[in-house]
Amino acid sequence: MLPPPFRMPDAVQYLILCLCLFYLASGRAIPPLYAQIDTATDVNAPAYLFRMERHLRDTDVCALVRGDGQYHVERLAGEKADIFEGVLALADLQKLERLLGADELFQLTQEKIVMPMITVDNDKLPLSVLRPGYWQNLTLPDSESRKPFQQSLVPLVKWLEEMDKQKHVRLTEEGARNNCLPPGKIELKTRNRSASVTSTSTETEATATKQPVLISYALRAVINRLGNQQIERTCVIVYSAGRYHLERKRQRFGSRDVKIQIFEDSISDTQLQLLREILDTPTQAFPSFPPHFPSIWGSL
Incomplete structure (x- = not known):
């Protein structure tokens, strides 16, 4: 027989609710998205949904959205940087998922995008979408290259332009600017000297056997x-x-x-x-x- 499901006592739930309300009422900023997630250690963190950039002549905008609706946006214009984060409402998140799931975008590959040597304008659009088992990475070099795929790309460009209308918390450039890249952490490990010598000799032998053949x-x-x-x-x-x-x-x-x-x-x-x-x-x-x-x- 399975044990009965765990149910948190009402008193504990009430206490947690009070603490959350106190935290919000205190006016403290919501911890930044990059600080809440550590992809190297938190295996239970929701997967990222997509990342998008738009490079214009005088403005760069990027956005990173997680599967649970949390987002990070950076807008750079000259020396001014606006960085903000928030959480998409469920309806907005579902709308975004529908845009990303459109057949035209789903079937689009880099080979189908014209990459001219001469671009008509400075309007570059890199886009990465999480698909089942892989990342769909696309780069559209200018506005002209997007015309054959307007049905799926125009709504995404409009979505990016209107992100500042979402409820959000502004962050400082010094503490939060990361080019909308998923966070990660490099861990350094120590080892004893004997293990180091053994490991070094083993690595040297492995490297010697795996040296690529150089063609002059x-x-x-x-x-x-x-x-x-x-x-x-x-x-x-x-x-x-x-x-x-x-x-x-x-x-x-x-x-x-x-x-x-x-x-x-x-x-x-x-x-x-x-x-x-x-x-x-x-x-x-x-x-x-x-x-x-x-x-x-x-x-x-």
């Missing part, structure tokens, strides 16, 4: 060009044996289309020798490198 290369470079009404970025890596991987991206001004070309092949021994001669002459390498570039990779 002759050149790794990123080249940006601006002209002819377009921006072009080329990155290339040339391995010591002559094998190379080259990626080139182009975007014309006024267009959202980014053309990408990827090449892999090997350069000839003559071309590899020419490249080494350029790199072995530091005083001439950079001034003479662009003219030699087409002669090494032909029409690429």
